[in-house]
Amino acid sequence: MASDGVVIVGASHAGFQVAASLRQAGFDGRVVLIGDEPVLPYQRPPLSKDYLDGKIGVDLLLMRPEAFYRDHRIDYLPGVRATGIDRAGKSVQLAGGKRLGYGHLVLATGARNRVPPLPGIELDGVCYLRTLAETEALRQRLAAAEHVVVIGAGFIGLEFAAVARAHGKHVCILELTDRVMGRVVAVPTSLFFAEAHARAGVAFRFGAQAVRIAGNNGRVEHVELAGGDKLRADLVLISIGVVPNGELAAAAGLAVANGIVVDEMLSTADPAISAIGDCAAFPCRHADGNPTRLEAVQNAADHARCVADRLVGKPHPYTALPWFWSEQGPLRLQIAGLTTGQDQSVLRGDPASGAFSVFCYRGGELLGIESVNRPADHAQARRLLAAGRQVTPDQAADDSFDLRAAAAARVG
Numbered sequence: 001m002a003s004d005g006v007v008i009v010g011a012s013h014a015g016f017q018v019a020a021s022l023r024q025a026g027f028d029g030r031v032v033l034i035g036d037e038p039v040l041p042y043q044r045p046p047l048s049k050d051y052l053d054g055k056i057g058v059d060l061l062l063m064r065p066e067a068f069y070r071d072h073r074i075d076y077l078p079g080v081r082a083t084g085i086d087r088a089g090k091s092v093q094l095a096g097g098k099r100l101g102y103g104h105l106v107l108a109t110g111a112r113n114r115v116p117p118l119p120g121i122e123l124d125g126v127c128y129l130r131t132l133a134e135t136e137a138l139r140q141r142l143a144a145a146e147h148v149v150v151i152g153a154g155f156i157g158l159e160f161a162a163v164a165r166a167h168g169k170h171v172c173i174l175e176l177t178d179r180v181m182g183r184v185v186a187v188p189t190s191l192f193f194a195e196a197h198a199r200a201g202v203a204f205r206f207g208a209q210a211v212r213i214a215g216n217n218g219r220v221e222h223v224e225l226a227g228g229d230k231l232r233a234d235l236v237l238i239s240i241g242v243v244p245n246g247e248l249a250a251a252a253g254l255a256v257a258n259g260i261v262v263d264e265m266l267s268t269a270d271p272a273i274s275a276i277g278d279c280a281a282f283p284c285r286h287a288d289g290n291p292t293r294l295e296a297v298q299n300a301a302d303h304a305r306c307v308a309d310r311l312v313g314k315p316h317p318y319t320a321l322p323w324f325w326s327e328q329g330p331l332r333l334q335i336a337g338l339t340t341g342q343d344q345s346v347l348r349g350d351p352a353s354g355a356f357s358v359f360c361y362r363g364g365e366l367l368g369i370e371s372v373n374r375p376a377d378h379a380q381a382r383r384l385l386a387a388g389r390q391v392t393p394d395q396a397a398d399d400s401f402d403l404r405a406a407a408a409a410r411v412g
């Protein structure tokens, strides 16, 4: 049953990129890409931005047109779910009964929406935003909705809220903590975005816990909060984060702890199985080597390239600098490095101007930089951090300090 080929489970940013990078690197064996969504691999970021807004069509979402897979001898199996792994026999079980042998197996199973255990969660009008199918449904709902409640003020909830407001809907965002994007950005960045959304007409309820979604004739009508308040809603978006898809790996006896556990080569304990992208917990150089699971296109694509290199005989540990972006109405947030765990944040530029950066430090060491509408800062931030260079808090705060020169400076 075993073969020399590479089988990839999950056909999104990570899975697609391994297949493409293997061919680019001259891999000549069989490449099979298995995806349980019934479409060609597509990009997720526009789902909550231009695609939701109706500015682009599906054609611009696709990673590549159909001919690419044929031309590059990538056997793409859409709408097919992998249901088990036989590690001893080196094969993957597919729903429907088929088995597929592998020389190497790449798990790129990503993550799925976290669903809160709320009464009423099954009502018509309760929506999610992760897949193309969910976005199609959400677009239709949004067109007909008047009152929108968003549960969770993370990136996706805020991006959706910006589009919904631009379409003239009443939008209220519920957030359990006291600030937006609190898991990932510094306080000044949170405050700036909350104010900008509020100015655009979004209402916020911080420290608010939804306890029930209520409806009539199966249709959502309002969201009830702890404390008894009821918020009118004909559309509720659940955006409280994701859960990594680690079940396939766990059932095969591989370690899973907030993601499929891999080493710095992105290999599981089984040398014939790698895990990459949103589903993988890897020792991150930029987080003191701690097990880290990231949800970002950069991470998925760079993980994929790293594994493809190993499979064509050019192994190297994964060291890429994490970076991320989000677009919320006219605001573009770009983050270089990982800023969680910071104990000092320093402003560069004036938030009142609508363009600034926040330099985040821990123990005086620069961890990461969040830039709002300052793409040049972001570009220099990536160079600085990737090279392990530092700028002091005083230098960061001084807008006349030459970041470009600091990023280009020779070390030692």
Ligand SMILES: Cc1cc2nc3c(=O)[nH]c(=O)nc-3n(C[C@H](O)[C@H](O)[C@H](O)COP(=O)(O)OP(=O)(O)OC[C@H]3O[C@@H](n4cnc5c(N)ncnc54)[C@H](O)[C@@H]3O)c2cc1C
Pocket: 009, 010, 011, 012, 013, 014, 015, 034, 035, 036, 037, 044, 045, 046, 047, 048, 080, 081, 082, 083, 108, 109, 110, 111, 112, 129, 130, 131, 156, 245, 248, 276, 277, 278, 279, 294, 295, 296, 297, 298, 300, 323, 324, 325, 326, 327
């Ligand atoms: C709406 C939205 C907006 C985003 N915006 C940004 C952004 O602006 N910037 C950014 O950096 N990141 C953004 N992200 C995050 C980014 O899209 C993810 O980090 C990226 O998609 C991760 O890719 P992945 O391939 O690891 O996993 P996923 O994209 O989750 O894909 C995994 C795929 O595997 C499939 N699968 C799972 N199990 C099986 C199985 N057993 N058999 C077959 N198939 C299986 C899943 O159905 C899915 O299609 C956004 C995400 C969303 C949802």
